[in-house]
Amino acid sequence: MADQKQASKRTTMRRLGTYLKPYWFYLTASILMSLVSVSLTLYIPILTGRAVDKIIGPDKVMFEELIRVLITMGLSIAVTGIAQWVMNVCNNKMTYSIVRDVRHDAIQKIEQLPLKYIDAHTSGEIVNHVITDVDQFADGLLMGFTQLFTSVMTILGTLIFMLTIHPGVTLVVVGITPLSLFVASFVARKTYHLFLEQSERRGEQTGIIDEMIGNQKVVQAFSKEEDVLRDFDDKNERLKACSLKAIFFSSITNPATRFVNSMVYAGVGIAGAIVAIRGGMSIGQLTSFLGYANQYTKPFNEISGVITELQNAFACAGRIFALIDEEPQLPDDEDAVILENVEGQVDIQNVSFSYQPEDQLIIDLSLHVKPGQRIAIVGPTGCGKTTLINLLMRFYDVDSGAILVEEKDIRHVTRESLRNSYGMVLQDTWLKTGTIRENICMGHPDASEESMIEAAKLAHAHSFIMRLPQGYDTMIRENSDSLSQGQKQLLCIARVMLTHPPMLILDEATSSIDTRTEIRIQKAFHHLMEGRTSFIVAHRLSTIQEADVILVMKDGNIIEQGSHEELLTGHGFYYELYNSQFAS
């Protein structure tokens, strides 16, 4: 387990390396600049101390030497400032460029992933990898490493500088400082469970807010306002109690580390003073020391913060690289044929398919579809009607058997030409962010204005589009309510209408579309189907009755197939379904 973790960490590092490679110049520059800036920053207290030593007392100030020290200081400061700036710029360039590159690779992979992967993950999950994980990985790993590097350098540098001034007093600093780390981690450990509790309580409260405010109308319809408020107050009070504890106890960290710092400061003061009285140290050197003492705990605290961040960043990097390294779908055969002059003959030959090996879905399905025939797929909800769509479009490959279009195995034709042969309208009406024009012309970006309007008219969409304030240039946004479900479906139909596909895959909407729009959709569907081979996931009786072949599915299997009359006389599952759903 640990070995595996190590190994995956190593591969993550290697992957990071390949992404870093184009920016090696910035990386080198960044490291160099941080070296310069750290050493010069640490040099300043020394110079300050030296300057102080030139200011001994009345009439004893060594102005000439002081000026020299001050000039050195000025130069150091200027160089440090420039070095810091260059370092920042390099880090930015490196980080943001790598983020861009990683995201680019990720989206490229997403376009090639097999549907199997995408269906198995929620969209939120994948989006999270591409957005949050990449950000955190970049922030954590790149910034983390630079910070870790400077912190370690600062600690080492400070130690060296202090030792050169006085080893004894250095001991005081080194001795007391760990106390601050100890206190910080003690507080963090002690407050951890408080924060856990707080987030639990907060979750509880968010739950009730979500539930009750989200469904406020129901609460009011049942006059439950008082009960609900009482329940809320109860949770509110409990959250308040534990929030107070969590916030207070965690806020101890800062004053406590400051306290330890003051102890270091006092310690250096007294030790330095004793040494100074014996002549082992000048006032200036003591000043330098005090400067170091003040800053010495800071890099330690930073390191402890960076380490947790690094761990998190590694996890994020692992996830995003796993996505990028995911096996893409099989590429098209090298000698893949381009489907041309498709008339609409489809043969399904002994096809078996399952999403999971232990759960056989389609077993040995055969079907011969002549050009222009209509195939209706019916069955109760959730019986896997869309599986067939997945196979026809080659979103998934069959496990055994074959699907042939125009007597060619679809695994040996290009995906592009296969998918071009189908027009697909799904129940889930997906439109992309963009104008209505862009959406209708999606499959045909260089279509003329006339042919686009023609398609929209055939889809019965033209009239409502013209009623929109910006007509065809109206923007459609994700989840926007400016269009009704039915109108969206009409747009999807227009989109297909424009491409003139020889074959169709239609998924009838089940409900929630108002009757009159639905009549329009039906008309548009009919128009679309004329003379085309069509596969329809059907809910309407009229559609089913007009089909040449009805496939009856149950629990993922095709259990009956035939025409409406044949199936009715068979008195099988279709007969039952027909009677329960449509007979009134």
Added chain:
Amino acid sequence: MKKLLIYLKKYKKESILAPLFKMLEASFELLVPLVMAAIMDPGIAKQDLPYIWKMAGLLVLLAIVGLTTSLTAQYFAAKAAVSFAADVKHALFQHIQELSFGTLDEVGTSTLITRMTSDMNQVQNGVNMVLRLFLRSPFIVFGAMIMAFIINWKAAFIFVVAIPILSIVVFGIMMISIPMFQKVQEALDQVLGITRENITGVRVIRAFHQERQEEDAFHVKNEWLTRLQLTVGRVSAFMNPVTYIIVNAAVIALLWSGAVQVDDNVISQSEVVALVNYMNQILVELVKFANLIVTITKAVACGNRIQSVFELKASQDYPEITRDDERENSPYIVEFRNVSFGYHTSGDYALQNISIQIKPGETIGIIGGTGSGKSTFVNLIPRFYDVTEGSVYVDGLNVTAYSKKDLRRKIGIVMQKSVMFKGSIREILLWGNENATDEELFTALKTAQALEVVEKKELGLSEPLSQRAKNLSGGQKQRLTIARALVRKPEILILDDSSSALDYATDARLRKALSELNDSLTIFIVSQRTASIQNADRILVLDDGRIVGLGTHEELLRSCEVYQEIYDSQFKKEVQVNG
């Protein structure tokens, strides 16, 4: 934000003590460089070891006192912030519960949830930080300057120059970069949007082989984001180096001016050291203060959003007690008199000039396209919305004369979306009527065809359902919500398209069971399906907010064109193709 702050009044003591103690801590901190100066001179200068020990002891004492005051301040700040937030949340929750349906539609519940959760957290954090730091940081900055003046007024002028320059740089860079960061956030949102689109639309994108185009579109947005990030990065990259240079330049100036004055015997060497120490303290506090300003800006923005929720008016007034004396002697249980209604958001009328009288015990079917006003019609009966013109009477009394409770008690409504709250099946059903017995619950379940839902559960009525009842199918949920409404034993039962997930057979059984309930129960059934309403006593056909038909199924088939159209689309072959 201002109106929210009155909730802090209750915690006046805490809100004053917290910053006060913080200031106390800061003043002790400001003393440290002076004590250190004393250690050097006279301590080291006079080789007075006991004095040095005494001063070191003083340092420790200052540290301890500082720690105590600081902790006290943190406690009061946390207490004030947390209690304040809890009070505001309580008030907000209560306020939201009083909002009318119209207001809820207008604002949107998801907005309200955000206000109560993440916005509230920001405000709480803001209050906490302000109480802790708002006085401390400026106090240290100006305190350091004052201390400098105490030591030597000439050197102090360097402070007078350095502090404003530092402030301008720190706040200037922040002011320039914050709006830029917002732009970065917007660009990131766009990248996020297109990523999600590529996943949710994967089938369509591949069907239209748009993979390359999508990739290119992503690339453009991604590049734009990177460019913005680099630009803002270039600005904020100045912060550290520039402030560093200013502070240290000031130190150089201090050393020089100090040297001159030490030479003239105006101040001592150790006082120069103290001055340098004060200068170094300023920067840290200024940066803290600038960050605090960011937190405050965010918190104030959130606070304003919360306040805007408080400013929403309930927009409906209910009498405390039902004005029974206004009741007319009426044979109708529900009556619409020339009712017109328009939602706030759209200028058009959703219902126009509706008049209808319904007798107790009638079953009324309501049908029509989306946007025809079906739901609006039934929502006016329990006064979820107020009519724009005309009036609605329930049981001979205008709905505006009822107290909220009295009116709602008469009516059981099942909404389109089956909403259930976390709890056991029993708890869910008791929402209808908290005093119902198990026997009554079972009767309601039986009528709603929901007995099997309970019977299949091991614990029966006590079976817990998860939030949003994910462990139930759509049809089961609908039947449970119908049962919940029946538990009320309402006089009027409204089913607002609430049997859409039931198969036809169950739907038919449900309608039969409802018709067998007591004779005086008036039922409204809103549906898209003619099958669900064709057996109603009367069917109301709505189109574009107007009544276009009212009568029995047979009558309407003969006389109402819209009804015929709807019926045909569902039951008859429509267009003969391939024929």
